[in-house]
Amino acid sequence: xxxxxxxxxxxxxxxxxxxxxxxxxxxxxxxxxxxxxxxxxxxxxxxxxxxxxxxxxxxxxxxxxxxxxxxxxxxxxxxxxxxxxxxxxxxxxxxxxxxxxxxxxxxxxxxxxxxxxxxxxxxxxxxxxxxxxxxxxxxxxxxxxxxxxxxxxxxxxxxxxxxxxxxxxxxxxx
Numbered sequence: 574x575x576x577x578x579x580x581x582x583x584x585x586x587x588x589x590x591x592x593x594x595x596x597x598x599x600x601x602x603x604x605x606x607x608x609x610x611x612x613x614x615x616x617x618x619x620x621x622x623x624x625x626x627x628x629x630x631x632x633x634x635x636x637x638x639x640x641x642x643x644x645x646x647x648x649x650x651x652x653x654x655x656x657x658x659x660x661x662x663x664x665x666x667x668x669x670x671x672x673x674x675x676x677x678x679x680x681x682x683x684x685x686x687x688x689x690x691x692x693x694x695x696x697x698x699x700x701x702x703x704x705x706x707x708x709x710x711x712x713x714x715x716x717x718x719x720x721x722x723x724x725x726x727x728x729x730x731x732x733x734x735x736x737x738x739x740x741x742x743x744x745x746x747x
Contacts (some may be wrong), residue, residue, distance in 0.1 A: 578721055579615070579616055579619045581630055581717055582619075582622070582627045583616075583619070583627050584614070584630045586627060586628045587608070587612075587630075588598060588629075588738065589628060589632065590608050590611060590612075590631050590632060590635050591605070591608050592612070592698075592702065592703065593602055593632055593635055593636070593695075593698060593699065593703060594607040594635050594639060595692060595693075595704070596610050596686070596695070597635075597636070597639045597691070597695060597698075598639060598700040599687065607635060607638050607639050607642065608635060610638045611631065611634045611635040611637075611638040614634050614638065615630075615634050616652050617632055618634075626709065626712075628705075628709075629705065629709045629712050629713050632699070632703070632713045633712060633713045633715070635745075636695070636713055636714065646674075681736065682732075682736065685697070685735040685736050686732065687737055688731075689728055689732070691733055692714075692724060693724055693727060693728035694728070695714065695726055696710055696714065696721060696724045696725050697725065697728045697729070697732070699713060699714075700725055707722060709723045
């Protein structure tokens, strides 16, 4: 079987890399910089890719690039909200009132995810948005699977507390 090229193996994961970087950096411009640097590194070290999981390999490079370049320089918990709505396509099948309610719900969840600490935010994004397995998240983040599961549980609890404060305090839905 002929060896696949970088473009064939890595390029299909560009959207996932950008999405992940955007959630980490909280900025489209910074995400573009991180992905560009990560792609240069990925190209340079393409021969070291030993598995068939180029997506996890690339996301690991994106994560390491972000931590190396941005987290120390600007603070990992910098609070800026980016507008992801410019890239979303509304569901035209809904009536205007339902569209507004859907848009408000999406914005509320995005703000809640942005409030999470970086380690919780990244596992939520990798699991819920990028649909990586626990094993893949562990490989990307460089942590044990048990830590992935623990962080996901705590991140989900915090999201619930942010989204529904009365449920978090009483344990009951009103």
